[in-house]
Amino acid sequence: MEKLMSKKVKMNRRQFVKKASTTVAGASVIAAGSGTGISMFSNSASAAGNVRRDILKIPGVGKGSPTDSDWQKVGAMCLEPTKARVSKGEFNGVELTFMGLNNQNLHNFLFRGFLKPWEKYTGAKIKWIDLAQADYNARLQQSIATGTVDFDILEMGAPFEGDVCGKGLASEMPDWVKDQIDMDDYVGYLKAPVGTWNGKTYRISIDGDCHNFNYRADYFKDSGLAAAWKSEGHKGEWGVPKTWQQVQEVSKFLKGKKDPTFGGDAYGYLDPCKGWGGFGFYFLASRATAYAKHPDDPAWLFDADTMKPRVNNPAWVRAIQDVIDVLPSQPANQLNADPGTTAFQQFLAGTGSMLSWWGDVGSMAKTSDGSVVGDVVGFDILPGSDDVYNSKTGRWDTLSSGPNYAPNMAYIGWGVYVMARVDGNSKKRKAAWSAAAHIGGKDISLWASAYPSGFQPYRNSHFNINEWVAAGYDRAFIKSYLESEANSYNHPNAAIEPRIPGIFQYYSVAEDELSKIFAGKHDAQSGADNIAAAWEKLTDQIGRKKQLQLYRASLGLS
């Protein structure tokens, strides 16, 4: 009895629900993906394989969330590249300030752990500025605008490069750093021009962002739901939606049904309807890209000739209308759900069956105590659309190749930047770049991709399935996850976010207006027109000519 009790106490929530659920016991129901970006790595093993294999065992997949001691262990085991370039105690007396995030107790929390062994070895000390996601943009903008950059190393997303690198506030990356972090290993879309400005490199990528499609495979394998689908007269077989049109149909169909695994109410797609400091707009964009990003046109958010917003064109209005149409089929509190709620309190906690999100959902599904869906989750690239809006002709095109897919490269990933203020002191500059290179290292990044960190795979070497399987991942699960990421990154029609100053101001204005639309105060078209009008005003305020120039550059146009 005592043994039983002790076992019960140690069981975390995810394990408890897992055991309580009889329908999923021991079975992997992840659908195998069909992408091509993975297999080429599946049999390769590098010389550094032992470190990579060993760090992936800390703490081990399915053994709960990693802690500070785990992060320190990983940091210590990945210190060799630093030791090859820095002698012990070389940075004695150097003090650096690092500004980053504290979302979900990740980001800076991990960096602290990773960098403790580095500090011990090099003698440098790091002071930390921790910011909540919602406070991040404002703090950074204020520092830039008022010339009060009080940090040496900065965790930042590529959308801010226009503000920081374009204003000469960042330090150019030395060549030895490029070698240490093996920049050639980055996936294609993270290579230049991302991370560069006027031909100079500034960024160490630590993340590769895109939204992928997370779904509950148990829903789409359930015979009861399949029978109901048929009996209600829906066309085609019951299965994972491949287009937004199907997502809509499935979401409406699921209203009133029961969750096949956890028994509560069944829900389809989960839309975050509450603002998130600008970040909430990405979720509408993920719905809109398949409608708005035409394969023949690199632009999808603004017109590339005039900077005129496209957010009120028929493609975006259709995406907004989709949300309105499906809201009655979503949980009753959806109007007050932000993206944090949809991912961590709903989808990972067992509510809803479809979700667009960054890779965190996949990396946390099996490794976070808060997740109950590790055994029943599957992944794909974002759904496509049967037709795509052509902004040049003003008509909807049906492509001969089939549905239009346009994965949303939302935020382009976090990077680490060293600020120009260290350039006057060679010792400090080397220390700052060494610290940044340590947390952006090739091996440490594999660990960060595999465990809850706030970061997702972004290097070609991250897609070696055997490494993940050796770490304890189920092969079908990890294949599905990694393929959804790789196929998004490598998609020829990927919608890449413009790196223009003030981009989050555009998003924040849109969030306010979307909130009104979803609350029924405006229809989709008039709400979208309001967003467009506010964006026009904002472009004029920031500087239309320069914005247009930067927007075109970010699209690869001259």
Add this chain to the structure above:
Amino acid sequence: MPFNYVGTDHIPVQRKVLGRSIILITSVLLAALFLIQLLYKSDSITFGFENWRPILYMYLLWSAALCWGVLLIKGERGQRVLFVLPAFLFTIAMVIFPLIFSVYISLHDWNLSAFEGQKFSGLDNFRALLGDAYYWNSLLNMVYYLLAIVVEYAIAFGLALLLNAQIVARKFFRVVFLLPLMLSPVAVSWMIGKSLMEYRFGPAAALARQLGWETPAFFSSTEIARISLMILDAWTFIPFMMIMLLAGLQALSKEVNEAAKIDGATGWQHFWKITFPLMLPVSITTTVIRIIFKLKLADIVINVTSGGPGGTTDTVTSFIFREYRDRSNVGYGTMMAVVYLIIIIILMTLLLKQLNRWMQKVT
């Protein structure tokens, strides 16, 4: 004679000269440094300080010199001035100057991402504000929030009467009822708004389901969301009103109460004809302070609903917060704050005047 000597009658001329000289020299220095820095920052001259900190130090030095100078010039009368002067100088630095600076900023088009930095735009921000539906919406919401004070007052008065009566464990309840006031509104947002009232697992939602409300979403429909926020805010601040009213009740004359009892007044008559009128001054003070608190309502709104759904719960302060923080729109955000301050000042002045007239009439 030492320079810090304070005479009562005669003050030597050289002391007066010295005092005036100290004030004059430091004033000239302060003005010169300020001017140099102003010209340097506006790129009119090539020399100046990297930031405004030296001007602040000079202001502190000037303040000290001014106090000393007054002492030297005016002797004992100067000592009396010194009781007020430091506080006055502190107010200038901490209230008057920021206010003037805010008005200055509000007259600029200043978006932190703008390539050209800040530009003087006159009253453009004010004109934009007049046409801003979000601002007017949040002002209208403030009217609803203010009306809720009537209910809060009634509850607080009831609780105060209860705690003033001879009930069991009176001291215990006084402490318990005060607890919400001790919590930060941010903690209330998370503990109550985002946990207790959480749709899926919150105990309040579970209770609501038990009572027959199938979809207990406290923050998703427009009217319910506003009422929920009013309740959260009221829960935090009713204890404040209650404790003020309780203090008033305890200060009431016992003789009046006893006389009413002897005259055979009923409970209601006793309350309506005696207690309530006697409590009017305290009630008005309490309500006015509560109105001031309410006009600043923001933390709970920002944390729980972000002003949604559709701006229904937005307050002026939470909207300013979004405009300033998420959109880095410093000039416009400041204009909104300045206009709101002016509205509050006018509103409070009118309210206090009306209350004063009414009180005179009643008493």
